[in-house]
Each structure stands twice: as structure tokens, then as C-alpha cells.
Amino acid sequence: MELKDQVALITGGTAGIGLETARLFVREGASVVIAGRNPERGAKAVAELADGPGSARFAAADLGDLEDVRRLAEDAGPVDILVNNASLFPVATTVDQDVETFQRLFDTNVRGTFFLTAALAPAMLAKGAGSIVNVSTMAAVMGVPGASVYSATKAALASFTRTWAAEFSPSGVRVNSVAPGPTLTDGVVVEWGDGVAELGKSIPLRRTAGPAEIAESILFLASARSSFVTGANLAADGGATAI
Numbered sequence: 531m532e533l534k535d536q537v538a539l540i541t542g543g544t545a546g547i548g549l550e551t552a553r554l555f556v557r558e559g560a561s562v563v564i565a566g567r568n569p570e571r572g573a574k575a576v577a578e579l580a581d582g583p584g585s586a587r588f589a590a591a592d593l594g595d596l597e598d599v600r601r602l603a604e605d606a607g608p609v610d611i612l613v614n615n616a617s618l619f620p621v622a623t624t625v626d627q628d629v630e631t632f633q634r635l636f637d638t639n640v641r642g643t644f645f646l647t648a649a650l651a652p653a654m655l656a657k658g659a660g661s662i663v664n665v666s667t668m669a670a671v672m673g674v675p676g677a678s679v680y681s682a683t684k685a686a687l688a689s690f691t692r693t694w695a696a697e698f699s700p701s702g703v704r705v706n707s708v709a710p711g712p713t714l715t716d717g718v719v720v721e722w723g724d725g726v727a728e729l730g731k732s733i734p735l736r737r738t739a740g741p742a743e744i745a746e747s748i749l750f751l752a753s754a755r756s757s758f759v760t761g762a763n764l765a766a767d768g769g770a771t772a773i
């Protein structure tokens with residue numbers, strides 16, 4: 531088991547890519563805290579993960595609320611692995627973008643992720659070990675119509691990855707990103723509809739990913755298999771950003 535005795539926090543661990551990541555982590559022996567807003571979804575996910583050999587529990591938190599972020603860090607920490615996966619991804623063209631949603635996207639995807647990491651990093655640094663994985667997107671480096679604000683928040687995350695690697699890795703804490711391409715999750719279908727499948731047809735692998743495929747990349751970066759990798763961005767995008 532690759533994550534035996536490791537404690538991991540996965541934000542947005544109750545659905546999609548986060549839930550598949552939690553499944554792999556539990557399989558590898560980790561004690562996993564999955565965070566999300568909806569307790570019913572959380573309870574259902576915990577029940578799915580109950581077979582071990584690791585364990586899972588749910589912590590309710592809205593990453594867009596700084597008080598929730600502070601409480602989540604206190605409840606989940608100290609951790610060995612932090613997967614910053616939760617995010618909002620509503621579609622809006624630039625000319626149709628409303629200010630409230632713009633703000634909510636930055637509060638959740640950028641501010642919440644930043645202050646959660648800032649709260650959990652000190653214990654990792656004191657221990658001299660740890661792995662942080664930011665879930666970005668191919669859209670951080672590609673122009674995708676309707677995704678201007680979302681993509682900008684994820685470009686911010688990619689920037690955090692580089693800065694945090696520079697700040698934390700001298701103390702033994704690795705920080706990396708995974709940048710998925712179109713991945714068939716319930717959440718993305720609600721927001722993007724057929725657009726996800728269409729995007730999948732246009733990339734070199736000519737299909738969408740399953741969330742479990744992205745989870746494998748996250749496990750790689752979270753585990754000791756990537757022990758000499760820090761500050762990197764792993765494009766799990768079916769070749770989208772290669773062309």
C-alpha cells in the first residue's frame with residue numbers, strides 16, 4: 531500500500547475526480563478526509579469508501595467561505611497530503627459575465643485554496659515532508675470560449691504551484707499540479723452539457739477522460755513514486771495542449 535499511515539485531505543472529494551481520487555487513496559491505505567458543501571453527498575461518498583483498507587470521513591465546508599476554510603484546516607489537519615480539487619466552473623462568455631459569479635469563482639477557486647494551503651502547510655514544513663496537488667485544467671493555458679474567469683482562476687493555481695514549490699520544497703514538501711482535459715463527471719455535464727463530449731472529440735485521444743484516469747495522475751503526484759518531482763504540471767489532457 532503506497533499511502534499507508536498517510537493522512538490526506540481532498541477538497542471536493544465527494545464527487546467526480548475528487549471521489550475517484552479518494553477511492554484510490556483509501557485503496558492505498560490512507561486516512562482520507564473528503565470535503566464538500568453537501569452533507570448528503572458526503573455521507574453517500576463515505577459509505578462508498580467504507581471497504582478500506584484505508585478510511586474516509588466527510589467534513590462539510592464551503593471553500594468560498596473563509597470561516598469554513600479555517601474550520602476545515604483545523605478539523606482535517608495535520609495532513610501529509612493535500613489535494614486542492616474543489617472548484618466552481620460555471621460557463622459564461624466574457625460579455626455576459628456577472629460580477630457576483632466572477633467574485634464567487636475567485637473566492638472559491640483561488641482565495642479558498644490559498645488560505646487552506648497556508649493553514650495546512652506549517653505542519654507539513656515542520657515535519658519536513660508532504661505533498662500538495664493542485665487540480666488545474668488544460669484551460670489554464672488554452673483559450674476555451676465561455677471559460678475566461680474559470681481559466682484565470684486555474685492559471686492562478688498553476689502559479690501557486692510554482693511559488694509554493696519554491697517556498698516549501700526546501701523543507702521537503704512537494705507541490706505539483708494536474709491539468710485535466712475534458713473529463714466526464716456529473717458536475718461538468720451539468721455546467722457544460724454536450725460541450726464536454728464535443729471537446730473530447732477534438733483532442734488527440736479523441737475522447738473524454740473518466741474521472742478515475744485523472745485520479746491516477748493525482749495519486750502519482752501525491753505518492754512517493756514522484757519523490758523527485760516538484761513544481762511540475764502534469765497535463766492529463768489526452769494531448770489537448772500538445773497540439
Ligand SMILES: NC(=O)c1ccc[n+]([C@@H]2O[C@H](COP(=O)([O-])OP(=O)(O)OC[C@H]3O[C@@H](n4cnc5c(N)ncnc54)[C@H](OP(=O)(O)O)[C@@H]3O)[C@@H](O)[C@H]2O)c1
Nearest residue numbers: 542544545546547566567568592593616617667713715717
Ligand atoms: N471535469 C472536467 O472536465 C474537468 C476538466 C479540467 C479540470 N477539472 C477540475 O477538476 C476538479 C474536479 O472537477 P469535477 O468535474 O470532478 O467536479 P464535480 O464532479 O462537480 O465535483 C466537484 C466537487 O467539489 C465540491 N465543491 C464544489 N464547490 C465547492 C465549494 N465551494 N466548496 C467545497 N467543495 C465544493 C463538490 O461537492 P459539493 O457540491 O457538495 O460542494 C464536489 O465534491 C475541479 O477543480 C475542476 O475544475 C475538471
